[in-house]
Amino acid sequence: MSTVSAITIAQCHTALVAVATAVDSGDYAAAHVELLKAEICLAGLPLTNVKEGLTAQMRSSLDAVRKALEEAQKRSSGSRFEKHSRWVP
Numbered sequence: 001m002s003t004v005s006a007i008t009i010a011q012c013h014t015a016l017v018a019v020a021t022a023v024d025s026g027d028y029a030a031a032h033v034e035l036l037k038a039e040i041c042l043a044g045l046p047l048t049n050v051k052e053g054l055t056a057q058m059r060s061s062l063d064a065v066r067k068a069l070e071e072a073q074k075r076s077s078g079s080r081f082e083k084h085s086r087w088v089p
Helices: 009-024 028-044 054-075
Strands: none
Touching: 009 028, 009 054, 028 054
16 A cells, blocks of 8 residues: 555546546446545645645546436446335335
8 A cells, every 4th residue: 555645646547537437337336436546545645746726626526526426327227226116115
């Protein structure tokens, strides 16, 4: 495992590419894991290595990706979020 000082923005980008790849293959569980990795990378970025405003922009982007991922999962077949015509306990 790398130290906090070794975390880079490139690792966040790599995790986001992995999210897109997982969604492309329909593996939403893997997509959520990769999104978590991107969150961890963002949380671990040293403040001295980040330009002002970049972390806020990245946080907003990750929130948008999470919402889009949840919506895509809702619309996929066989999802646990699948809509039913009647109430199902």
